[in-house]
Amino acid sequence: MTVQRIHNFNAGPAALPLSVLEKIQASFLDFNGSGMSITEISHRSSYFDAVINDAIDRAKTLLKLDDNYHVLFVQGGASLQFAMIPMNFLGQNDTADYINTGTWSTKAIKEAQMQKKSIQVPASSEDNNFSYIPQNIQCNPAARYVHITSNNTIKGTQFATFPQTNGVPLVADMSSDIFSRPLPMEKFGLIYAGAQKNLGPSGTCMVIIRKDFMETANDNLPSMLSYATYAAKNSMYNTPPCFGIYTIGLVLQWIQQTFGSLEKMAEHNTKKAGILYDLIDTSDFYQATAQKDSRSLMNVTFRLPSEELEKQFVAGAAQKGLGGLKGHRSVGGCRASIYNAATMENMAALTEFMASFEKENG
């Protein structure tokens, strides 16, 4: 059977490396000689212990983490983290800073406010339709944490460097750029990422917490909403999202085997995004929506001269086997999501289509 796969630019759930999918397929009926599928194996078995510990080890190796960090897997997506973070870290007399750079930050802020937590927003790019990343942010030195969205999936902006916080731990939603580049981990108390952009299937959120930060968490919470529960039980207090964790491990292995390091992964991503931004910048037809110094290497957002042309562009691309190029329904326009798994072949197909579409319609 020949399988027809498209050039997949979906924002999330998004493309996974083909070799990872093939590996899953090949071992799906008989995982490691168990005679069972990974979806049928007990999470209390040695088979699954090896799977989860392998994923954790690979995450730690890639990010160069020592034993001062927990790597946890939590269900409920990044959206549950919006609620869990203030729940765990903001007591009655605590306050946190939230930097507002788009739709997801706004949701994170809302979840903290809903719980009547004290938070401030020291910087926001809402005044210009979230088209940029604020600079020279003055954070409150008494804040418990400073929350950022490292990559704004919908608006197409990304923190190229991280804010100066005078030692206040950063808490970052990295759903759409985790493992896309090396990180100055000493700045972070917690990072989290819903898996379905850059890591694996939906249903799992990876949460990396510095141990000393976690020890300051509120310990008076329902078990499933407390980070301490996950840390104490290696994310297996209840049945974890086994298939998701397994796939994440394979994706991290793929990064290690294909690129070797996050430095090399970042080089690859910079090159990919550069190809697209170069085409957009040298054209009067395509218009980037994010300001130049704030552009995302993961989600390239752009407009065409009219909404009608944008419609034709998305439809014409789909006919040529290029999918997922429609912008988020809240902002319109076009968006190419080019996470780690996007290949040079994907980029070549896209730029070729964009050039020919401009020639025909420009």
Ligand SMILES: *Cc1c(COP(=O)(O)O)cnc(C)c1O
């Ligand atoms: C997709 C996304 C989310 C939402 O993730 P869910 O897993 O659906 O809750 C949150 N933040 C960012 C930056 C995202 O890209």
